[in-house]
Amino acid sequence: MHLAMVGVGYVGLVTGACMAEAGHQVICMDLDPEKIEALRRGVIPIYEPGLEDYVHRNVAAGRLSFTTDLKEAVSKSQAIFVCVGTPSREDGSADLQYVFGVAKSVGQTMEDYKVVVDKSTVPVGTAARVRQLIAKELARRGVDLSFDVVSNPEFLREGAAIGDFMSPDRIVVGVESDRAKELMAEVYRPWTEKNHPLYFMEVPSAELTKYAANSFLAAKISFINEIANLCALTGANIVNVRQGMGSDKRIGPLFLNPGLGYGGSCFPKDVKALIHTAKTLAYNFKMLEATDTVNMTQRHRFILKIIQHFNGNLDGRKLAIWGLAFKPDTDDIREAPALTLIERLLDLGVQLAVYDPAAMNEVKKYFHQHPERDRITYGEFPEAVLPGADALIICTEWQVFRKADPQAIKSRLKNPVVFDGRNIFKPEAMRDLGFTYFFVG
Ligand SMILES: NC(=O)c1ccc[n+]([C@@H]2O[C@H](COP(=O)([O-])OP(=O)(O)OC[C@H]3O[C@@H](n4cnc5c(N)ncnc54)[C@H](O)[C@@H]3O)[C@@H](O)[C@H]2O)c1
Secondary structure, three states, X not given: OEEEEEOOOHHHHHHHHHHHHOOOEEEEEOOOHHHHHHHHOOOOOOXXXXXXXXXXXXXXXXXXXXXXXXXXXXXXXXXXXEOOOOOEOOOOOEOOHHHHHHHHHHHHHOOOOEEEEEOOOOOOOHHHHHHHHHHHHHHHHOOOOOEEEEEOOOOOOOOOHHHHHHOOOOXXXXXXXXXXXXXXXXXXXXXXXXOOOEEEEOHHHHHHHHHHHHHHHHXXXXXXXXXXXXXHHHOOOHHHHHHHHHOOOOOOOOOOOXXXXXXXXXXXXXXXXXXXXXXXXXXXXXXHHHHHHHXXXXXXXXXXXXXXXXXXXXXXXXXXXXXXXXXXXXXXXXXXXHHHHHHHHHHOOOEEEEEOOOOHHHHHHHOOOOOOHHHEEEOOOHHHHOOOOOEEEEOOOOHHHHOOOHHHHHHHOOOOEEEEOOOXXXXXXXXXXXXXXXXOO
């Protein structure tokens, strides 16, 4: 089939590459000419394990191409996947300007029947508004063309995106016409043939499913963080509580890692957007409001631990940070807890030496106009940021940090103090080695 991806970010590029891998003819379109130019040269603009191979292989096979021309992408495709960002607005609602912008452009350029697929995470009712916008543009042009709008939310995780896309737990498609249903069944035939479940449902149900799934996972993280905080107050051990709790099949062990809370481009904004959707319907989603509050409080509790350890006197101290990305195996720093920590520590006069295996360039860009940016130095490898530091702070649980030798850490730090925001070391072992070791729980 001929498919277009509009918006070539984490979701658009992965979806495009995986659809091409499955045998479809895919054209990826983005407004950003530098991104498209880089992709044409074979340079992948994001860090995502395995993605480069997929892109190169499918470009070489002639199944994957890139353009900045929406008209070209639309004219060549039977289905147009909208994969643009839907960031949070001030009031927590999803900013749909990019989705609506694409809808308008499709209405202005389409010449025959198209299926427009909302793959971006969008609130209930968005497909209906996309439909209206396209119809309005067609009416303005005085043409009578049929089209369908489908909701096909994406559940991939950054860092494991290829595996998630190629072997999904489920595919959700909200659809209103048999014609669009048949087309979507054909798009996903390579998956259903391998017994990956495809659930067709009403469009609003598909739209809400995505928010329900992300909000539930976010709530699970906030829940375990509250339990970890209670462990610290009661003398219980979060590692054991987590194991005892998570081995119950009804609960499961995943998303029960206490830490600095969730970040990234999805959970924070999706939780806020669902709270907002509920509010517009006069429904007070109390549990999600608490999920959001607990999540932000978690970072600040951790910062407070650092401040208390130094008796409030951080001015001129040097601290090392391991991990900047919001989670391992990605360069994505959107809403990363490390950013909150860095900003607060700079305010307090701290000198920071930081290291991340993938996200350093993103962090440099993020802070490039910060008045105190000169107080951040970037190490080339984990141990490089340790010499002379008054403590090490761990913000992301990259594998390379888990494998680090605590003795080597101790020998380089000025003081053997570790604030472990991801509980990657064993507290007893660290204390036996002479560390002052802080963890979550
Ligand atoms: N990142 C994830 O892990 C993930 C997972 C599931 C769902 N989602 C959802 O998918 C959507 C996209 O997320 P992302 O992380 O891929 O975003 P992103 O910011 O990485 O990429 C969005 C891309 O869209 C492009 N764009 C914006 N307006 C455009 C237009 N009018 N025409 C063409 N291109 C345009 C931007 O230049 C950018 O390259 C969001 O709604 C997000 O919530 C993301």
